[in-house]
Amino acid sequence: MRYFLLILGLSIVVVMTLAGRRFDDGGSISRRPPIEVFPDMDRQPKLRPQTRNNFFPDQFSSQLPVPGTIARGAPYEDSTANTGRITGTTNFVGTIPVAVTEQLITRGRQRYQINCSPCHSAMGDGNGITKRLGMAVVGNLHDKRIVELPDGEIFNTISNGKNLMGAYGANISINDRWAIVAYVRALQRSRLADVNDMPEAQRSALKK
Numbered sequence: 001m002r003y004f005l006l007i008l009g010l011s012i013v014v015v016m017t018l019a020g021r022r023f024d025d026g027g028s029i030s031r032r033p034p035i036e037v038f039p040d041m042d043r044q045p046k047l048r049p050q051t052r053n054n055f056f057p058d059q060f061s062s063q064l065p066v067p068g069t070i071a072r073g074a075p076y077e078d079s080t081a082n083t084g085r086i087t088g089t090t091n092f093v094g095t096i097p098v099a100v101t102e103q104l105i106t107r108g109r110q111r112y113q114i115n116c117s118p119c120h121s122a123m124g125d126g127n128g129i130t131k132r133l134g135m136a137v138v139g140n141l142h143d144k145r146i147v148e149l150p151d152g153e154i155f156n157t158i159s160n161g162k163n164l165m166g167a168y169g170a171n172i173s174i175n176d177r178w179a180i181v182a183y184v185r186a187l188q189r190s191r192l193a194d195v196n197d198m199p200e201a202q203r204s205a206l207k208k
């Protein structure tokens with residue numbers, strides 16, 4: 001028993017000196033534990049900034065941003081086409097700030113039918129399928145008040161929602177939002193037409 005304790009003590013000393021020593025080059029200062037049972041993420045195959053890296057042709061680990069990269073949030077707020085507001089103010093822009101073409105309106109019609117018609121209906125009167133399912137106060141886009149809203153405010157309603165209507169900014173790209181605004185205007189116009197919108201020949205036929 002005495003020998004056993006002696007041998008045990010000795011082996012502890014031997015194991016500690018061999019396994020417990022730091023195998024660094026010479027020095028005794030190390031941040032690493034001698035035996036790593038759980039290395040966690042101590043060593044990672046990552047690039048440190050400002051170090052050499054042969055992967056890239058210029059051999060820098062830090063690369064410049066790709067040309068055309070836009071800093072998050074930076075110039076976004078600055079343009080009317082992005083916000084629907086006149087730059088530097090909180091006023092909504094009166095007319096659509098992108099070129100309104102037949103193509104844009106056609107695109108707007110398709111996007112409107114996908115994103116808006118379930119609630120506002122294909123005609124825009126607010127009697128979409130959701131009304132029958134219990135959504136009572138869907139806006140009628142032919143209301144005089146909504147017809148008179150600046151284009152930028154409708155853009156803003158699509159982007160950020162309003163009262164009971166949710167925001168669709170995350171689902172609909174900026175250009176598509178303007179396309180929808182253009183189509184909503186076309187829908188409204190279709191109900192505001194009067195006899196003067198008819199071609200001359202048909203107008204006289206109507207008068208007879």
Ligand code: HEC
Binds near residue numbers: 115158163
């Ligand atoms: C899930 C149903 C739903 C969808 C989808 C929806 N709306 Fe609405 N919308 C509403 C409701 C409800 C209101 C009335 C909000 C209120 O005043 O409480 C409203 C109101 C509006 C108004 C009037 C806002 C005002 O100033 O009073 C506009 C304009 C409008 N919606 C446009 C759109 C357009 C364009 C789309 C498609 C991109 C769309 N909505 C999609 C439910 C919806």
